[in-house]
Amino acid sequence: MRGPVGAAGEQTEWGIGRRWIVVGKVAGYSAALAMSLYLLVKVIWIVVGLLGNGPDDMGTAAWVVLNAVTVGMSAIGVTVALALTQNWGRRLPARPLIFFAWVGGGFLVPMLPYLVISGILTALRGGDPAPAGEGFLIGFGFLGMAAGLAVALPIYLRQRWPVAFQGRLEDRPGRPSWFPLLAVAVTVALGLLWLSWAVGGTLGITPAHRAGGGDLNDRLLDGSAGLWALVGGWSVWAFDHHRPARLPRWVPMSLAFTASGSLFAWGCWKLPMAIIRPAGYVAVDYPAVAVVQHTLSIVVGAAMLATVLSAALDRRQVADDDGRRQGWTGGEPRG
Incomplete structure (x- = not known):
């Protein structure tokens, strides 16, 4: 599908270059994959909690509810990330898509500088900047989703509503x-x-x-x-x-x-x-x-x-x- 006619009369796909479209797709798929790993960890934690092996300082019900909320949030995050990469994502109603993308991006994208600086300071203090196992998957999920959204979301918005981003x-x-x-x-x-x-x-x-x-x-x-x-x-x-x-x-x-x-x-x-x-x-x-x-x-x-x-x-x-x-x-x- 073609977008608006440019100043010189030529058309660009959805108002943006094809190279940027490819970059947006790669970033969106990467974000979805990273958040899927986080989602997997949270599902495992719910199962462990239901089996009675949750943390001692929190009851089973509270542990399951808290992780169920994050499972729902991460599932929405995966869906949004995929919507940013697929043609069906451009056909979704604008209001719910913008809302969930706005909230998801607001949660994660501003955390990028914090995650980087925190990791550097941890390494300088002699800590382990890359914890193993579940801790690594959670950290990778947050960082990967944040980085992917930081690239894919503005490209998607620019594709779908190009004129809103044009000019000075x-x-x-x-x-x-x-x-x-x-x-x-x-x-x-x-x-x-x-x-x-x-x-x-x-x-x-x-x-x-x-x-x-x-x-x-x-x-x-x-x-x-x-x-x-x-x-x-x-x-x-x-x-x-x-x-x-x-x-x-x-x-x-x-x-x-x-x-x-x-x-x-x-x-x-x-x-x-x-x-x-x-x-x-x-x-x-x-x-x-x-x-x-x-x-x-x-x-x-x-x-x-x-x-x-x-x-x-x-x-x-x-x-x-x-x-x-x-x-x-x-x-x-x-x-």
């Missing part, structure tokens, strides 16, 4: 409004809070963790979350103000999509943990602080996605108008 920010006049700016302000506040924890800040931290100085792994996670929040806030601000003018649209579009998904996905995961506090879970922050920050993370993540989709639809409408004026009735694939 200056192509549309700026129309600043209070809604995205409020989301940006909250996002930046969350990012600065998490970055302060990463460098040893204690605002909102419980006395027990304050006295212990904080775990290096927790600080890396806080630093990663804080940086992605600031990146997402900047991307939405750039969309809203159409600055810097010469910046290609695909840069803030991709960053805002990933960062907003991270805020939403991890907020949805951590909020129930902060409220229920299952066995073995110990939060570093006060319960009220945890509930407020994770709730805000969910809300602003959704608000940022709304801004991104609005900008994409704006761009598509301009292309449709231009096409009608030029007598072009072909176009991009619809959701």
Whole structure:
């Protein structure tokens, strides 16, 4: 199937070069394979738990439920990764596909820098950066799925909605409004809070963790979350103000999509943990602080996605108008 007509009158397949299509397919299949290994480990853990051999610090029911949730999440991840590589994936309804890709990408893609840095620091401290057995499969599953989605997802989005990623920010006049700016302000506040924890800040931290100085792994996670929040806030601000003018649209579009998904996905995961506090879970922050920050993370993540989709639809409408004026009735694939 052919995509929109280019400026020189030539057609490209779904608005993107064939070489990139091949790269996207390889990345998507790799992501599906990596997450399948993680899925296999989780299924084994459920079977082991049902046989009464689960961990001592967690009951059988809690262990099975927790792993059943991750099995469902990983199964959806495999399906999404395959959808990014197959022709039937382009025919799926846009809304559920975008939602699951947004959440899955938000969970995993921002973790790539953390996984790499954590592995390097572990090796420098004399630890084993490549644990054997189940630990290796879980780590490989996360890393492989994250890397695969980081490549396959933007290529798929660019294939299916090419016009939304074309051009520069200056192509549309700026129309600043209070809604995205409020989301940006909250996002930046969350990012600065998490970055302060990463460098040893204690605002909102419980006395027990304050006295212990904080775990290096927790600080890396806080630093990663804080940086992605600031990146997402900047991307939405750039969309809203159409600055810097010469910046290609695909840069803030991709960053805002990933960062907003991270805020939403991890907020949805951590909020129930902060409220229920299952066995073995110990939060570093006060319960009220945890509930407020994770709730805000969910809300602003959704608000940022709304801004991104609005900008994409704006761009598509301009292309449709231009096409009608030029007598072009072909176009991009619809959701």
